[in-house]
Amino acid sequence: MDLLHNLFYGFTVCFEPLNLLACFIGVLSGTLVGVLPGIGPAATISILLPITFKMPAATSLIMLSGIYYGAMYGGSTTSILVNIPGEAASVVTCLDGYQMARQGKAGPALGIAAFGSFIAGTFAVLMIMLLAPPLTKLALEFGPPEYVGLLVLAMTMVTYLSGGSFLKSLIMAVLGFILGTIGIDRIRGVYRFTYGITTLTDGVPLPAMVMGLFGISEVFVNIEEGLISQGEVYQAKLKGLLPSLTDWKNSALPIARGSILGFFLGTLPGIGAIIPTFISYSIEKKLSKNPERFGRGAIEGVAGPESANNSAAMGGLLPLLTLGVPANAIMAMLLGGLLIHGVQTGPLLLKQHPDIFWGFIASMYIGNGMLLILNLPLIGIWVKILKAPYPILFALILLFCLVGAYSMNSNYVDALIMVFFGVVGYLMKKLEFEGPPLVLGFILGPLIEESLRQSLLRSGGSFAIFVHRPITGTFLLLSCIIIVLPLGLSLFNFGRKKLDMLNSRKAKTK
Amino acid sequence: MKRWDIKSAVALLVLSALVFLESLQLDLGRLRNPGPGFFPLYLSLLLGGLSLLLLLKALLQRNGDGVKPLWVGKRWIKVVLCAAGLFSYSAVLDLIGYPIATTLLMVLFFRFIAPQKWYVVYCGSVIIAVVSYVVFKSWLGIQLPFFGVLSF
Numbered sequence: 001m002d003l004l005h006n007l008f009y010g011f012t013v014c015f016e017p018l019n020l021l022a023c024f025i026g027v028l029s030g031t032l033v034g035v036l037p038g039i040g041p042a043a044t045i046s047i048l049l050p051i052t053f054k055m056p057a058a059t060s061l062i063m064l065s066g067i068y069y070g071a072m073y074g075g076s077t078t079s080i081l082v083n084i085p086g087e088a089a090s091v092v093t094c095l096d097g098y099q100m101a102r103q104g105k106a107g108p109a110l111g112i113a114a115f116g117s118f119i120a121g122t123f124a125v126l127m128i129m130l131l132a133p134p135l136t137k138l139a140l141e142f143g144p145p146e147y148v149g150l151l152v153l154a155m156t157m158v159t160y161l162s163g164g165s166f167l168k169s170l171i172m173a174v175l176g177f178i179l180g181t182i183g184i185d186r187i188r189g190v191y192r193f194t195y196g197i198t199t200l201t202d203g204v205p206l207p208a209m210v211m212g213l214f215g216i217s218e219v220f221v222n223i224e225e226g227l228i229s230q231g232e233v234y235q236a237k238l239k240g241l242l243p244s245l246t247d248w249k250n251s252a253l254p255i256a257r258g259s260i261l262g263f264f265l266g267t268l269p270g271i272g273a274i275i276p277t278f279i280s281y282s283i284e285k286k287l288s289k290n291p292e293r294f295g296r297g298a299i300e301g302v303a304g305p306e307s308a309n310n311s312a313a314m315g316g317l318l319p320l321l322t323l324g325v326p327a328n329a330i331m332a333m334l335l336g337g338l339l340i341h342g343v344q345t346g347p348l349l350l351k352q353h354p355d356i357f358w359g360f361i362a363s364m365y366i367g368n369g370m371l372l373i374l375n376l377p378l379i380g381i382w383v384k385i386l387k388a389p390y391p392i393l394f395a396l397i398l399l400f401c402l403v404g405a406y407s408m409n410s411n412y413v414d415a416l417i418m419v420f421f422g423v424v425g426y427l428m429k430k431l432e433f434e435g436p437p438l439v440l441g442f443i444l445g446p447l448i449e450e451s452l453r454q455s456l457l458r459s460g461g462s463f464a465i466f467v468h469r470p471i472t473g474t475f476l477l478l479s480c481i482i483i484v485l486p487l488g489l490s491l492f493n494f495g496r497k498k499l500d501m502l503n504s505r506k507a508k509t510k
Numbered sequence: 511m512k513r514w515d516i517k518s519a520v521a522l523l524v525l526s527a528l529v530f531l532e533s534l535q536l537d538l539g540r541l542r543n544p545g546p547g548f549f550p551l552y553l554s555l556l557l558g559g560l561s562l563l564l565l566l567k568a569l570l571q572r573n574g575d576g577v578k579p580l581w582v583g584k585r586w587i588k589v590v591l592c593a594a595g596l597f598s599y600s601a602v603l604d605l606i607g608y609p610i611a612t613t614l615l616m617v618l619f620f621r622f623i624a625p626q627k628w629y630v631v632y633c634g635s636v637i638i639a640v641v642s643y644v645v646f647k648s649w650l651g652i653q654l655p656f657f658g659v660l661s662f
Binding site: 051054167168170171174175177178181185187188190192193216219220223224225226390391392394395396398399402403405406407410412415416418419422423426430431433449452453456457460461462494 | 514515518522529532536537540541542543544545546547548549550553554556557560561563564567570580581585586588589592593596597599600601603604612615616619620623624626634638642646650651652653654
């Protein structure tokens with residue numbers, strides 16, 4: 001009964017005109033960036049972050065999260081119609097979605113992607129609603145040592161799963177921690193590494209940093225690749241967006257499986273929305289009576305992964321809202337956005353800001369409904385947008401970023417910092433260093449430092465406090481295993497290769 | 511990638527040394543009451559250790575791995591040009607004001623980075639500067655300098 005009462009309260013918050021408008025702008029711009037390849041949800045959230053500063057905290061969270069799950073919806077459109085994934089989580093949809101479009105079934109493919117995403121999104125919202133209160137209760141028992149363990153484990157998982165070289169990702173995470181120490185020390189009130197630059201006294205401005213790392217650097221890479229416009233868009237007239245009864249029969253179970261799988265994987269730090277789509281696709285292929293249909297236009301290959309990516313995108317919100325632990329870089333940006341408003345996510349969010357928590361949950365119901373309305377009748381418009389000339393678009397994106405950074409404090413230093421991080425992000429992409437561990441390290445670093453110093457104060461300087469407490473010990477042990485195992489394995493492989501080389505040389509000399 | 515990994519590892523080592531030295535200037539405190547320099551000092555050591563590992567890994571890589579060039583062709587020059595334009599724009603925005611700075615930036619974009627017909631370069635740049643000023647200032651309420659120092 002309490003749940004229903006709280007949800008009703010959430011709807012009253014969400015139905016305030018400003019929040020409703022923010023939700024609409026969020027899902028609309030999310031769908032737009034999902035449709036446009038070359039600019040992902042991370043870049044869009046970072047670009048729109050400064051606009052949300054003047055809004056109330058709940059409104060800004062509603063809008064920013066709308067962008068995220070809107071992009072998950074929109075990404076499927078380009079995958080199906082042009083065989084170009086609008087964002088990474090829609091890569092798998094290309095396999096069967098584009099084949100369906102070539103066979104004249106683009107309508108049902110787009111339709112099932114939209115319905116599947118809607119069902120998965122609704123399922124995820126229900127799960128968040130049910131699981132958030134007990135998880136919050138559990139998290140309230142946590143002290144600073146438990147937080148150190150939890151945050152270190154989250155950091156390690158994100159770093160491990162961020163793709164590319166694990167060593168380079170670790171370096172990026174540590175670099176993020178170091179960047180997080182710039183500014184005033186929260187315990188002693190001493191300035192660190194500010195060098196007299198007033199803008200740095202509150203630390204490196206997060207929006208300028210993420211706009212540079214994700215927005216500007218993406219445009220730089222696109223400029224280097226020649227600002228290529230999109231491929232040939234599927235030209236035939238779209239008709240019959242509503243899937244047939246047979247389509248529904250074939251898709252019902254994949255949607256259910258994708259929703260469950262996506263949600264639970266999405267709650268784990270570092271997993272994100274991409275991995276569940278691949279797992280969902282392979283599960284559907286394995287369970288299918290005719291696996292040879294996959295890759296040739298099987299609707300299950302669209303329904304499962306599309307549900308999984310939306311469910312996973314929303315699953316990541318559970319640890320953020322209840323434990324204050326962002327599961328990926330985008331969640332870290334949402335956390336950063338709320339911190340700017342002076343709101344700390346975590347167990348106290350539900351107690352101190354029920355309007356934000358329940359208003360946000362209710363907004364996801366409404367946002368999912370809006371997306372269904374946007375995606376089905378407006379597909380024609382999205383296809384036209386796909387043909388927008390990128391040479392003009394890139395100039396506008398850069399201008400928006402510059403003005404966004406400048407407008408934070410009406411100070412050119414913020415814009416300079418953004419461009420600096422744009423160059424850094426571009427070089428990182430070239431040198432294969434991952435961006436998400438750096439952003440996560442930057443946001444979680446100060447929280448880890450504070451908890452670490454409080455723990456040491458409490459224990460009188462003894463690190464044993466992290467071992468003797470069972471929850472902290474378990475978290476840290478898991479982190480150690482994640483770090484040591486791949487390093488040990490690569491050393492083992494290196495040794496084995498050298499041994500093989502020596503053996504083959506010996507054999508040759510004999 | 512080998513050559514670039516070595517260069518990045520060396521750059522990161524230098525950075526870690528700088529952070530280490532700067533952290534020593536701060537109060538380190540004691541273990542029972544860590545000071546503001548405590549966390550950055552240990553982070554710099556960790557960064558240094560990881561950078562050394564990267565250097566070692568790159569040095570042990572076979573030479574063939576370093577053949578792949580990072581920058582193919584001359585398009586990277588456009589990236590440098592674009593970055594220089596963005597830095598200059600940020601630096602002079604307060605001096606010459608939004609409309610002039612934005613027009614100049616757009617001319618740079620449409621003339622050199624994504625070449626367009628002459629009327630798009632000049633007319634388009636002015637239109638974007640004026641329309642965006644109205645949108646940012648009137649609709650979004652963002653404070654932007656119109657004349658810069660000329661207004662004083």
